[in-house]
Amino acid sequence: MRRPLAQRLAHARRIAAVLLSSQYAYMLEYRAEIVLWALSGVLPFIMLGLWSAVDAGGGLGMSSLQLARYFLAAFVVRQFTIVWVMYTFEEDNLSGRLSPYLLQPLPLVWRYVAAHLSEQATRLPFVVMLVGLFFLLYPAAFWWPSFSSLLLTVLATLSAFALRFLMQFTLTMVCFWSEKASALERLLYLPYLYLSGLVAPLALYPEAVRNVAFWTPFPYMIDVPARILAGEPVPIGPSFAAMAAWAALLLPINLLLWRRGLRHYSAMGA
Amino acid sequence: MGRYFSTLRIFWIASLTAELEYQANFLIELVATAGNLVGSIFVLSLFYGRGQSLGGWSWEGALVVLGVYTLLEGVTSTLLQPNLSTIVAHVRTGSLDFVLLKPIDSQFWLSARTFSPWGLPGIALGAGLIGYAAWKAGASPAPLTLLAAALMLVASLLILYSLWFVLAASSIWFVKIWNATEVLRSVLVAGRFPVSAFPAGLRAFFTFVVPVAFLTTVPAEAILGRASGPWLLAGGIVAAGSLAVSRWFWQFALRFYTSASS
Numbered sequence: 001m002r003r004p005l006a007q008r009l010a011h012a013r014r015i016a017a018v019l020l021s022s023q024y025a026y027m028l029e030y031r032a033e034i035v036l037w038a039l040s041g042v043l044p045f046i047m048l049g050l051w052s053a054v055d056a057g058g059g060l061g062m063s064s065l066q067l068a069r070y071f072l073a074a075f076v077v078r079q080f081t082i083v084w085v086m087y088t089f090e091e092d093n094l095s096g097r098l099s100p101y102l103l104q105p106l107p108l109v110w111r112y113v114a115a116h117l118s119e120q121a122t123r124l125p126f127v128v129m130l131v132g133l134f135f136l137l138y139p140a141a142f143w144w145p146s147f148s149s150l151l152l153t154v155l156a157t158l159s160a161f162a163l164r165f166l167m168q169f170t171l172t173m174v175c176f177w178s179e180k181a182s183a184l185e186r187l188l189y190l191p192y193l194y195l196s197g198l199v200a201p202l203a204l205y206p207e208a209v210r211n212v213a214f215w216t217p218f219p220y221m222i223d224v225p226a227r228i229l230a231g232e233p234v235p236i237g238p239s240f241a242a243m244a245a246w247a248a249l250l251l252p253i254n255l256l257l258w259r260r261g262l263r264h265y266s267a268m269g270a
Numbered sequence: 271m272g273r274y275f276s277t278l279r280i281f282w283i284a285s286l287t288a289e290l291e292y293q294a295n296f297l298i299e300l301v302a303t304a305g306n307l308v309g310s311i312f313v314l315s316l317f318y319g320r321g322q323s324l325g326g327w328s329w330e331g332a333l334v335v336l337g338v339y340t341l342l343e344g345v346t347s348t349l350l351q352p353n354l355s356t357i358v359a360h361v362r363t364g365s366l367d368f369v370l371l372k373p374i375d376s377q378f379w380l381s382a383r384t385f386s387p388w389g390l391p392g393i394a395l396g397a398g399l400i401g402y403a404a405w406k407a408g409a410s411p412a413p414l415t416l417l418a419a420a421l422m423l424v425a426s427l428l429i430l431y432s433l434w435f436v437l438a439a440s441s442i443w444f445v446k447i448w449n450a451t452e453v454l455r456s457v458l459v460a461g462r463f464p465v466s467a468f469p470a471g472l473r474a475f476f477t478f479v480v481p482v483a484f485l486t487t488v489p490a491e492a493i494l495g496r497a498s499g500p501w502l503l504a505g506g507i508v509a510a511g512s513l514a515v516s517r518w519f520w521q522f523a524l525r526f527y528t529s530a531s532s
Contacts, residue, residue, distance in 0.1 A: 036449035040456040049472045050463060054322050183295055186302045194309040200316055209312075 019110060023118035034122050038130070041078050044071040045134075047199050060204065066230070068141040070201050072134055073226035077153075078198065079127050080120050081161045081221055085112045086172045086185045093175050102262075109169065116165065149228055152236065156225035159243045164192075164221050166247055170254040176261030191216065197223030203232075217246040274378060282385040285352075289387055299388040303344070307395055310336055310462055325466030330407035332464060334490040337399035338423070339462045342430055342485060344392025346455075350431060352386040354438035354451070361441050364529050377520045381435060404493050415495040418502060422492040425509035426485045430458075432512035433480075435520070442523040454480075461486040484508050 003011075027034065048071035052064050062070070089112070092098045101108055135142045145153065171188055174181040193199070195218035202210050202223045213219050224239045289295075314336065318329050327335070357380055360366040370376050409415065437450050457480055460468070465476050465483040476482040488505045491497050 033449050036453055040449070040452040042453075042456055043459060046457075046460045046472075049460075049468045050317070050324070053467055053469050054317055054324070060320070180292060180295060183298045187298060187305070190302065190305040190309060194312060199313050204316060206316075206319065 015106065016110075016114070019114040020118060023111075023114045024121055027115070027118045027122040031122055034119060035126050037082075038079060038123050038126050041075060041082070043198055044075040044078065047071060051200065051204075062201065062203065065141055066232070067201075068138060069143060069230040070226060070232070072131065072141065073153075073229035074198060074201075074222050076127060076131065076229065077157050077160065077222055077225045079123055080157050081164055081225075083116065083161070083164045083168045085116070085165060086168050086175075086182050088112065088115070089169075089172045090175050090182050094179065098265075102265075112169070113165065116161070143231065145229060145231060149231060153225055153229040156220075156228050156239070159240065160221045160225050163217060163243050163247055163250075166250045166254060167217065170250050170257060173254070173257035173261045176257075176264050192218050192221065195219060196221045197226060201227070214242075217243070220246070274374070277374065278382055281383055285384040286387060289385075295388055296391075299347075300391040303340070303391045303395055307336075307340055307399070310340075314463075325464045325468070327464045327466070328407060330403045331490065331494055333403035334400055334407065334493055335464050335486050336462055337396050337401075337403055338426070338486040338489050338493075339396070340392055340399060341396030341423075342426065342458075342461070344389040344394075344396055345427060346389065346430070346434075347392065348386055348389030349382070350434045351451075352384045353381050354434050356380070356383070357438045358441045361527070366527065367529055370524070370527075376524075377435070377517065381431070400493060407494055409494045412495070415492070415497075418492040418495075418497045419489065422489040422497065422502065422505050425505045426489045428509040429481055429484055429512050432516040435516045439516075439520050439523045442527050458482060458485065464490070481508055481512075 048068060051060070051067050051071075054060070060067075089098075092101065098108075101111065168185065168188070171184055172181070174184060195202075195213045195216055197219055202213060202219055205213065220239060220243050224234055227234045228236075311333070314324075314329070314332055317324055318332070323329075324332055357366075360369060360380075369379055372379060433454060434451060437454055440450070460472075460476055461482045465473055465487040468476060473483075477484075484505050488497070488501055491501065
């Protein structure tokens, strides 16, 4: 017999609160590590250095202020869309921790989602500090996005995170069949690195490459949210529609592989 | 000295046998390395495609820099990463005790114990790109150029090794230091580009704080036959200095090592 909706919602909220607060407490224990992880996301700043030196000659079609804002925004968006579920899942699988987790009356994926969200919350103060430092070094680049674009940025970043999580979690299902599945993530990371807009705003790509890139899910993971945050014009509706379409494509594959994988799963060593 | 070479041979044959259990990895690594190289060349083409240049370097010159970077990445995943990543575990579990008791230099053992063939595609692709781009740039294989290039490549490898080793050795105090090598790796990405392409502040940072300039730009200059005396000298001094520092740092760190749970 199913319980009434209100009761189920209250139950879900309680589980979410417990999961998030326990994971947050756990992540706080590792805050030094998380700071180092956050620091290892300096790539946008290195690329900003290169692009702004090139821009001294002009003719990029983007002013140096626009470039600085774009790369700062890309850094921030990247910080809140980092996904590492593949590595955790692989470790849980190999160490046999997966079996007790699977016995719990809670779909396993929520445990990982809560871990990611808590880790982002742990990063937040440090990212704010780095952004402050950036403006201190480069005060001319300071800008304050309007409330609506800030809201849209949060929405777009959350969607980007959800899409990237879904994508990696789908690939993670290979762990059910292989011991070294995380090597595959290295391959998935390549198009992400070069098409997402981490190394350069997609506006600077040759038109043919840009058109192809926007048919892949990758530009929606960095470039689109970053441009919204930096105050560049972005086609809002089509971008969110594209993210939704990719999610709609990946979700059934993910669910199918999860079911197949569980049936195949027999605990490590069996 | 001969003892060290024969030990090295035994170490590496043993680890090669173990790693060859996972042959599919070789294919994945090859694709990943080649894909990464293609991506890097694409990024370079973004700059050069608009008729701009990076810090006054020609397209072929920039490719030599990228080749040196790819080579170093290959060495990192062949030797540095697999070996030095274990120091943390040795410190945490206390098995560093056994390493220190062995009748062989502990820094040597920790730095050369394993050999992972998965970085070899990177080394091969990097060397190939260096050769091709240097030939295209019209560099002459004069004996003196080759000597300077070889010296600067060795110097750059020594600097890279020392940076990694000092960070990894810090795990004697901070067990959580391993992520610091990820930070190092992400900063070294700057070595894909000639250091003169950066604005003045970053250029100083990449020369004096994290010597990225000596890792890729100076060897590339030497390969192209443009090395000047002062830079060669500086490269040699930085390499010798950082190796000495890594050696001293290890002796210093060991004084604080009190085994696990003590």
